[in-house]
Amino acid sequence: MTPADIQQAKQRFGIIGNAPGLTRAVSRALQIAPTDLSVLITGESGTGKEFFPQIIHTNSHRKHGRYIAVNCGAIPEGTIDSELFGHEKGSFTGALSDRKGYFEEADGGTIFLDEVGELPLTTQARLLRVLESGEFIKVGSSKVQKTNVRIVAATNVNMVKAIGEGKFREDLFYRLNTVPIELPPLRDRVDDILLLFRKFSNDFAEKYRMPAIQLTDDAKEALLSYRWPGNIRQLKNVTEQVSIFETSREVTAEVLLPYLPSYNIEKLPVISGHDNKDGGFQFSNEREMLYQVIFEMRKEVNELKNIVHELLANRTVPNNESLKVYGQDTTTPLSSPNIIHPVIKTYHLNDNSVSDGEIIHSENDYEEEPYTMEDIERETIRKSLERNNGKRKKTAEELKISERTLYRKIKEYNLE
Ligand SMILES: Nc1ncnc2c1ncn2[C@@H]1O[C@H](COP(=O)(O)OP(=O)(O)OP(=O)(O)O)[C@@H](O)[C@H]1O
Known part of the structure; x- marks a missing residue:
């Protein structure tokens, strides 16, 4: 593969970065694309695995066939066999007609099995059969069918551990892993961090019609020394949040740090979040989600503050109404996204306690209920x-x- 071929593929798919590990992965994908070999793409969550099955499909002789991406982790265990291999009418409650599965639909094309480590063992047995002989049987049928599909799979779980724990078949792993492609985590591609930030901040500037964020030198250093447990997905999210919430377009390290959860902890090499059951990345996903929730709450609180200000300005109070405020106590300063004291406050504004145009500040007029993070x-x-x-x-x-x-x-x- 020439450097020009690799550069062209990166441009075509919008892949940013020059780290040797990334370039090697693109080169490998282009090299094996014309073959029919199965490929297993590994790498932490958010490292860009989804680009690779597309590179492989569009550079293969199957490019005019169908490309179907299936997120195995998102399909309930009870329906995954039917989704992948189809079913016959009446084979289970709700099977009102025959249905083709993805392996039949993608005949002549490519199937991308994302989160393949999440497949139940019974489905793994069916998958192994397709890989070995191209044969499959629809749910509720006894007829063997044939399909010609190339399989590209991806996982962010530690497959060796999953095999050791009896959750993944070793024979299937070797069959899928004919060609392994490994994507390095963002913390090992430090030279790409600022390139990616610039690309994302320009994209968000265009999306939200505002000038792009510029980083001061100390902010750049903070980005470079952070461990990025959620990888490029997290960098993209952080860039979007900073673009939306910060009014100044020049961002310093002080402004940036609250957007980088556990900055000081993440910098320490010992705490890389590798020990939990999904190979370590579930925790970072959940934390990302909690931060998303907190940002959503900040937005809602700000909207509510505006409503209250408007009410104060107009000095009118709606009668016989309950105003529900979800989120923080609105008197708490919102300077840091890390600090939150969630409660629900229900304000009862009664006819008796207020006359038209009057604002009430009575302690007895609202009930405060605790609201847990799970509730939120x-x-x-x-x-x-x-x-x-x-x-x-x-x-x-x-x-x-x-x-x-x-x-x-x-x-x-x-x-x-
Ligand atoms: N090199 C890159 N250049 C530009 N954008 C990237 C790059 N790598 C990843 N991204 C972006 O980061 C986000 C996450 O990437 P992607 O969904 O491919 O990750 P993943 O490895 O498949 O994660 P998961 O295992 O959680 O499914 C996407 O929005 C993707 O476009």
Whole structure:
């Protein structure tokens, strides 16, 4: 692969960065694209794995065939076999007609199995069969069908550990991992951090129609020394938040640090979040989500403050109404996104306690209920699902979390 081929592929897919590990991964993807070999892309969450199956598909002889991306972690265990391999009418309650699965739909093309480590063992057995012989059987059928699909899979879990724990079949792992492509974490691509920041801040400047954020030297140093547990996805989120919330377009380290959770802890090499059950990245996803929740709350609080100011300005109070305030005590200064004291306050403005045009400040006029982080998280997810008509992909995008995390949270909070 020539450097020009690699550069062209990066440009075509909007891949920013010159780190040797990234360039090697692009070169490898281009090299193996014309073959039909299975590929396993590994790397921490948010490192850009999703670009690679697309590079492989568009540079293969299958490029005119279908490309189907499946997030295995986002599909409930009970329906995944039917989604992947199809089902026959009547094979289970709700199977009102025959359905083709992705492996039939993608015949002649490529399937990207994201979060492949999340597949249940029964589905892993079916997948192994397709990989070995191209054969599959629809749910509820006994007829063996054939398909010609190239499989590119990705995972951010430690597969060796998953095999050791009996959660992933070793034979399937070796079959998928015919060609491994590994993406380095952002902390090992330090030279790319400022390039990526510039790209994202320009993109958000265009999106929100405002001048791009510029960093002072100490802010650049803070970005470079941070460990980025959520990798490029986190850098993108931070850039978006800074672009939206900061009024000054020149950002110093002091302004930036509250956007970098556990800055001082993350800088320490010993605490890299590698020990939890998903290979360490679930924690960073959840933390990212909590920060997202806090920022959402700040926005809501600001909106409410504006309403209150308007009311004060007009000196009118709605009668017989309850005004529900979700989030922080509005008297708390909002200087740091790290400090939050969530409560629900319900204000009852009664006819008896107020005459027209009067503002009340009575302690007895509101009840204060404790509101836990779980409540806030559940409520935020519920509202976002509602806003997006139950569409999980859109909801996950809006909340800036992976579909896998969303799916887990939906189960955890019984939001189905
Ligand atoms: N090199 C890059 N240049 C520009 N944008 C990037 C780069 N790498 C990642 N991104 C962006 O970062 C975000 C996360 O990338 P992506 O979804 O591919 O991560 P991932 O490794 O698949 O994560 P997960 O394992 O959680 O699914 C996306 O918005 C993607 O466009």
